[in-house]
Amino acid sequence: xxxxxxxxxxxxxxxxxxxxxxxxxxxxxxxxxxxxxxxxxxxxxxxxxxxxxxxxxxxxxxxxxxxxxxxxxxxxxxxxxxxxxxxxxxxxxxxxxxxxxxxxxxxxxxxxxxxxxxxxxxxxxxxxxxxxxxxxxxxxxxxxxxxxxxxxxxxxxxxxxxxxxxxxxxxxxxxxxxxxxxxxxxxxxxxxxxxxxxxxxxxxxxxxxxxxxxxxxxxxxxxxxxxxxxxxxxxxxxxxxxxxxxxxxxxxxxxxxxxxxxxxxxxxxxxxxxxxxxxxxxxxx
Ligand code: 13P
Numbered sequence: 001x002x003x004x005x006x007x008x009x010x011x012x013x014x015x016x017x018x019x020x021x022x023x024x025x026x027x028x029x030x031x032x033x034x035x036x037x038x039x040x041x042x043x044x045x046x047x048x049x050x051x052x053x054x055x056x057x058x059x060x061x062x063x064x065x066x067x068x069x070x071x072x073x074x075x076x077x078x079x080x081x082x083x084x085x086x087x088x089x090x091x092x093x094x095x096x097x098x099x100x101x102x103x104x105x106x107x108x109x110x111x112x113x114x115x116x117x118x119x120x121x122x123x124x125x126x127x128x129x130x131x132x133x134x135x136x137x138x139x140x141x142x143x144x145x146x147x148x149x150x151x152x153x154x155x156x157x158x159x160x161x162x163x164x165x166x167x168x169x170x171x172x173x174x175x176x177x178x179x180x181x182x183x184x185x186x187x188x189x190x191x192x193x194x195x196x197x198x199x200x201x202x203x204x205x206x207x208x209x210x211x212x213x214x215x216x217x218x219x220x221x222x223x224x225x226x227x228x229x230x231x232x233x234x235x236x237x238x239x240x241x242x243x244x245x246x247x248x249x250x251x252x253x254x255x256x257x258x259x260x261x262x263x264x265x266x267x268x269x270x271x272x273x274x275x276x277x278x279x280x281x282x283x284x285x
Pocket of ligand 1: 180
């Protein structure tokens, strides 16, 4: 168990028809809450950091937290860099000790996306670090970058096969109609497309935009081949709402430890629910 990359955990998820949750943490407490929830549920888990979070804390503190929490953990834990376009940041994460990284060059022409992804795979593979790449464009807000619905487009299965073969990525995030952030209307997810990509590429697929998807939709995404499900926005709201709720209920209280513990419990409970829906409960055995 303990600290690992995405390869084995997602291979098992793909083989056995469940998904591993990739949860974007914002600080030490949210990281430890995610790992505690995974331990309670005996589930593998992916700690995900946005480029913004990496810039806030720096490389060494995040790696120190995850190693302190993951090395002796009873479940497999990976540390994955979410959407990153900056090769220097990716290189620094690989050198600092992240076990997995995502290169998001999906807004570039295919040839350039392939070239950049190949560069990242060449840096990552010798260090046993796994790589996720993206195809198509996923709508919504991620790390302050807003992609309008009208500018998003879905992944093309032929291109997925070409990209995976040309780059050697370990995980593919194809745009299938989910979006980052809160859904303003029902998402129009192309499950047939997801199914076709699953049939045609033999690496695990990541589904982005987990916040706001119904249990039924999440389960369908997994049944059609999603092996990694990303959740970020909901945890940010939970973080903020927990602090607001606590102060409303205890206006005289100024002890941060109590507020932090309240927030931690809320995060643990919510992550446990996600883990049950994703079907990864008891998969760490
Ligand atoms: P949400 O913010 O919609 O949960 O999406 C998270 C995500 O896909 C991160 O890459």
